[in-house]
Amino acid sequence: MAITVRIPTPLQRLTNGQGEVPCEGKTVTELLADLDRRYPGVKERIFDQSGKLRRFVNVFVNEEDIRFLQGDQTAVKDGDEVSIIPAIAGGT
Amino acid sequence: MSYVLGLKCRECGRLYPKEVINVCEYCFGSIEVDYDYEAIRRVFSREAIQSRPRSLWRYRELLPIEGEPTVGLNSGYTPFFQAQRLAEALGLEELYIKDDSVSHPTLSFKDRVVSVALTRAKELGFDTVACASTGNLANAVSAHAARAGLKCYVFIPSDLEVGKVIASLIYRPTVVAVEGTYDDVNRLCAELSAKYPWAFVNVNIRPYYAEGSKTYGFEVAEQLGWRAPAHIVIPAASGSLITKIAKAFKELRQLGLIEESSTKLYAAQAAGCSPITAAIHERSDIVKPVKPKTMAKSLAIGNPADGYYATKAVLESGGWAEAVSDDEIVEGMRLLAETEGVFTETAGGVTVAVAKKLIEQGTIPRDESVVICITGNGLKTQEPLMDRLGHAVRIKPSLASFESSPAGQLAGLSTKR
Numbered sequence: 001m002a003i004t005v006r007i008p009t010p011l012q013r014l015t016n017g018q019g020e021v022p023c024e025g026k027t028v029t030e031l032l033a034d035l036d037r038r039y040p041g042v043k044e045r046i047f048d049q050s051g052k053l054r055r056f057v058n059v060f061v062n063e064e065d066i067r068f069l070q071g072d073q074t075a076v077k078d079g080d081e082v083s084i085i086p087a088i089a090g091g092t
Numbered sequence: 093m094s095y096v097l098g099l100k101c102r103e104c105g106r107l108y109p110k111e112v113i114n115v116c117e118y119c120f121g122s123i124e125v126d127y128d129y130e131a132i133r134r135v136f137s138r139e140a141i142q143s144r145p146r147s148l149w150r151y152r153e154l155l156p157i158e159g160e161p162t163v164g165l166n167s168g169y170t171p172f173f174q175a176q177r178l179a180e181a182l183g184l185e186e187l188y189i190k191d192d193s194v195s196h197p198t199l200s201f202k203d204r205v206v207s208v209a210l211t212r213a214k215e216l217g218f219d220t221v222a223c224a225s226t227g228n229l230a231n232a233v234s235a236h237a238a239r240a241g242l243k244c245y246v247f248i249p250s251d252l253e254v255g256k257v258i259a260s261l262i263y264r265p266t267v268v269a270v271e272g273t274y275d276d277v278n279r280l281c282a283e284l285s286a287k288y289p290w291a292f293v294n295v296n297i298r299p300y301y302a303e304g305s306k307t308y309g310f311e312v313a314e315q316l317g318w319r320a321p322a323h324i325v326i327p328a329a330s331g332s333l334i335t336k337i338a339k340a341f342k343e344l345r346q347l348g349l350i351e352e353s354s355t356k357l358y359a360a361q362a363a364g365c366s367p368i369t370a371a372i373h374e375r376s377d378i379v380k381p382v383k384p385k386t387m388a389k390s391l392a393i394g395n396p397a398d399g400y401y402a403t404k405a406v407l408e409s410g411g412w413a414e415a416v417s418d419d420e421i422v423e424g425m426r427l428l429a430e431t432e433g434v435f436t437e438t439a440g441g442v443t444v445a446v447a448k449k450l451i452e453q454g455t456i457p458r459d460e461s462v463v464i465c466i467t468g469n470g471l472k473t474q475e476p477l478m479d480r481l482g483h484a485v486r487i488k489p490s491l492a493s494f495e496s497s498p499a500g501q502l503a504g505l506s507t508k509r
Contacts, residue, residue, distance in 0.1 A: 009286045009296075010117040019286055045118065055400060056103075056120040060279060063272075065395065067381050085282045086115040088122045088298070088397050 003076050005035055006083040011046075014039045023082075028059060029072045031082060046084060056087040094158040099299055100126040102401075110156070112216060112291075114298045122401065123299045125156040133347055138318060141349075148204050148307035154343055155307070156300045157211050163240050164207020166196045168307050172315035175464070177431035178444075182451050186461045188321065189428075190312050192468070193436050198259065199469035200437075201308055201333070202232035206293060208304035210236050213291035219243060220290040224281035226274050226329065226390045227256030228468055233293055234263040245290065247277050252389060255472040273384060275395045302398075305333050309340025312463055313350050320344070320355045322460040325447040327439045327467055328359040328368045328413070329393040331402025337465075338405045357406045358456070359413035360446035362386035362438075366415035368396055371403045373413065379403060387418045387476040388438040390468060412455050416445040422480050424448065425470060435470035443467075 002022035025031035036043035060083040099108040103121025132153045144150040148168025149161045171191045179187035192201040220243040223233045230246035237244035244265035285292040320341045344350045364386030371379045379399035384392035424445030450456045485499040494500040
């Protein structure tokens with residue numbers, strides 16, 4: 001069993017159109033590195049040049065924003081669901 | 093005739109065709125509509141605008157549609173008036189209210205954004221529209237979709253005020269009450285929009301939708317006699333309205349419709365959900381998300397999509413921000429009602445109370461023009477007022493009963509000669 005990563009529309013071209021892909025890792029950082037190994041190019045889209053998550057990218061682990069958890073060091077385990085979501089969505 | 097050249101990433105400047113795109117594929121930046129201002133300048137004059145029907149569509153050249161407007165033909169151009177009694181109460185010389193609490197047809201400024209979004213959604217070939225909403229947007233999408241003959245799904249947090257739920261259900265959309273906060277609803281809708289072929293007005297067609305808010309700013313300037321106020325106090329949830337009012341004044345200046353001037357923008361939030369205010373107070377461009385806890389549910393967005401841009405717009409304008417408690421919110425609602433006869437929702441209470449705070453602390457000067465933005469109607473958010481306004485005086489239908497009641501005693505005092 002792996003961790004399910006949900007891919008936002010703008011990145012689905014890199015994942016051959018798939019909206020969900022399995023990945024592995026112990027933390028969000030490791031997981032996203034694994035995602036980039038499987039689908040090269042993801043990393044430069046979601047991280048800025050200094051290696052930080054871009055301002056307009058939000059990551060959720062099991063529906064919780066990682067900024068309320070331990071950020072990119074948030075632990076993940078098999079069976080978890082991780083969503084990458086553009087920040088510029090919704091709101092009134 | 094369209095004046096839209098295309099879409100453009102606000103961060104990296106990458107260009108996109110005018111389709112269904114809401115984030116930059118490369119940097120995840122915000123997508124904005126790119127207009128042909130030179131062509132607009134040739135046809136867009138004060139005289140042309142004033143000759144048109146009194147709706148938000150009188151500013152059509154600066155709205156991102158291709159053909160003629162088809163939705164919300166009676167929306168916009170809401171009352172704007174000098175608020176003499178509130179000005180006295182606040183110690184101001186020149187105060188105005190822009191009153192979208194009586195917007196047609198759903199009593200909030202969301203009629204503006206939805207008119208634009210649904211006109212555009214129809215142009216793009218959608219037959220179903222949807223939204224993530226704290227209530228007002230759901231009402232507006234439901235009503236305008238009904239009239240436009242579109243299928244409609246609205247997603248709201250499950251703890252909304254009854255008035256806001258009923259005011260969606262009546263139009264018979266599919267109302268989905270999500271067990272969570274607005275931010276949960278928002279995230280879910282972002283995921284749903286990748287899966288369902290629907291126009292989520294504030295998600296996948298957001299660049300078009302958001303432009304509708306500019307009409308609030310255009311109207312303020314036109315109704316003020318073609319000038320921008322020195323100060324404007326704006327409620328902030330996602331922060332979008334602040335950025336669009338700033339853009340509206342900027343476009344009017346650029347097109348020569350108002351004089352060169354500067355307007356200080358002020359963000360109004362509830363203390364139980366004030367991520368934009370916190371960033372402004374720290375003069376930081378990092379907006380830290382919060383878990384909302386406030387009676388002002390229409391402003392309860394803990395992770396504001398446009399927080400970054402709103403913070404920047406406020407700071408660049410030389411404005412400021414404040415947050416107020418639930419008690420202050422109710423006081424704000426009462427003050428507006430008692431002085432100006434306008435019953436606004438909790439968000440309007442926030443705006444009035446924040447304006448009061450900014451004036452008392454000396455941030456807003458007393459001798460310059462100020463506009464307070466009222467964006468929603470109090471009939472939709474009655475719960476917080478239930479135990480705070482006292483009760484009606486109950487009597488028997490007789491003269492004696494009236495005269496022996498507190499109401500009669502009050503009347504007796506006032507008629508003694």
